[in-house]
Amino acid sequence: MAGVCALVAAAALVALVALLLRWRRADGDLTLLWAEWRGRRPENELPGKVVWVTGASSGIGEELAYQLARIGALLAISARREDELQRVKKKCLEISNLGDKDILVLPLDLTQRSSHEAATNSVLKHFGKIDVLINNGGRSQRSLFVDTNLDVFSAIMELNYLGTISLTKYVLNHMIQRRKGKIVTVSSVMGIMGAPLASGYCASKHALQGFFNSLRTELTDYPEISIINICPGPVQSKIIQNQLGEIAKQIPYGDQSHKMRTDRCVRLTLVSTANDLKEAWVSDNPYLAVCYLWQYAPTWAWWLMNKMGKRRIQNFKSGVVSVGPAPRSIPSLLTASLALGTAGL
Numbered sequence: 001m002a003g004v005c006a007l008v009a010a011a012a013l014v015a016l017v018a019l020l021l022r023w024r025r026a027d028g029d030l031t032l033l034w035a036e037w038r039g040r041r042p043e044n045e046l047p048g049k050v051v052w053v054t055g056a057s058s059g060i061g062e063e064l065a066y067q068l069a070r071i072g073a074l075l076a077i078s079a080r081r082e083d084e085l086q087r088v089k090k091k092c093l094e095i096s097n098l099g100d101k102d103i104l105v106l107p108l109d110l111t112q113r114s115s116h117e118a119a120t121n122s123v124l125k126h127f128g129k130i131d132v133l134i135n136n137g138g139r140s141q142r143s144l145f146v147d148t149n150l151d152v153f154s155a156i157m158e159l160n161y162l163g164t165i166s167l168t169k170y171v172l173n174h175m176i177q178r179r180k181g182k183i184v185t186v187s188s189v190m191g192i193m194g195a196p197l198a199s200g201y202c203a204s205k206h207a208l209q210g211f212f213n214s215l216r217t218e219l220t221d222y223p224e225i226s227i228i229n230i231c232p233g234p235v236q237s238k239i240i241q242n243q244l245g246e247i248a249k250q251i252p253y254g255d256q257s258h259k260m261r262t263d264r265c266v267r268l269t270l271v272s273t274a275n276d277l278k279e280a281w282v283s284d285n286p287y288l289a290v291c292y293l294w295q296y297a298p299t300w301a302w303w304l305m306n307k308m309g310k311r312r313i314q315n316f317k318s319g320v321v322s323v324g325p326a327p328r329s330i331p332s333l334l335t336a337s338l339a340l341g342t343a344g345l
């Protein structure tokens, strides 16, 4: 009996070590990585589906359009800049078997809420249905609350939060009629945690998380309508150039090599969509570790965030982008990486 117990304990220890080793190199939460390994594949779930992507003119949304086109999804792509959307459409046609009519370019300003019903009707007129809405369009902010005009907070809520839920309302009506559909929202790890220099952005992403988590509970009579929240860490995109906050524009921020590649973020977003994950953390470490800390050990998370916040504000005020000498301990590595990396979340 003692021998069997020892064997079980040894097996559990090996499994734990394997899990920890895997987790060190993880770029998504464990449910997401399991779904990627054993779950449904986007290539089987999404061909022929009508997918409407907002913020498709650059960054994550642009890459979503490319990967969805390759898979064979029918696309409606929206953002404000029509010329950029045409460029994205052209490339989608080059890299996929889709035809001209399979991709609808639909210019849309998320802050112009009065236009959202007509935009939804345009997609429905063109394709007859909407299977998936990907709420991706949005902007970030980098500035201290005390130095920032309230107009910036109003603008970011108007775009990231109200614009998103306004469009969702019209599309959801259609999905409720069909009793099926997926609403995917690109939130952020900033929708889970707090961080300095991004109070308005964090607030908008927390608002989205609270909204969609509540909406999900109102849709229990519609088990085939999924509400999927994606929480990326730093990802390569144009988010820094496009962010709100006047001071931010003075800071050069070219190198994005420390951030997750856009194609990987999008792949994991599509895996989450195919598997109807309610919330997915799409992030490399150390940001992923901070998500776990925030969720399961908030006291440690606060300690870390306070250290990180101090460093990040110092860097911001002095215009320094680099984090200085190589950190030696794990906490200082975390602090330094976060001080640099949360800039674009």
Ligand SMILES: NC(=O)c1ccc[n+]([C@@H]2O[C@H](COP(=O)([O-])OP(=O)(O)OC[C@H]3O[C@@H](n4cnc5c(N)ncnc54)[C@H](OP(=O)(O)O)[C@@H]3O)[C@@H](O)[C@H]2O)c1
Binding pocket: 054, 055, 056, 057, 058, 059, 060, 061, 078, 079, 080, 081, 084, 108, 109, 110, 111, 136, 137, 138, 139, 140, 159, 186, 187, 188, 189, 231, 232, 233, 234, 235, 236, 237, 238, 239, 240, 242, 344, 345
């Ligand atoms: N990159 C990251 O590190 C990161 C991390 C976590 C979450 N996210 C989230 O990912 C999403 C995509 O951001 P990104 O990183 O790909 O940044 P990006 O390259 O700046 O793309 C933002 C997109 O949003 C669109 N957009 C901005 N204002 C809009 C408006 N008023 N109406 C409609 N569309 C608008 C932009 O198009 P137009 O300018 O043509 O309108 C663009 O297509 C955002 O919601 C962001 O919060 C990003």
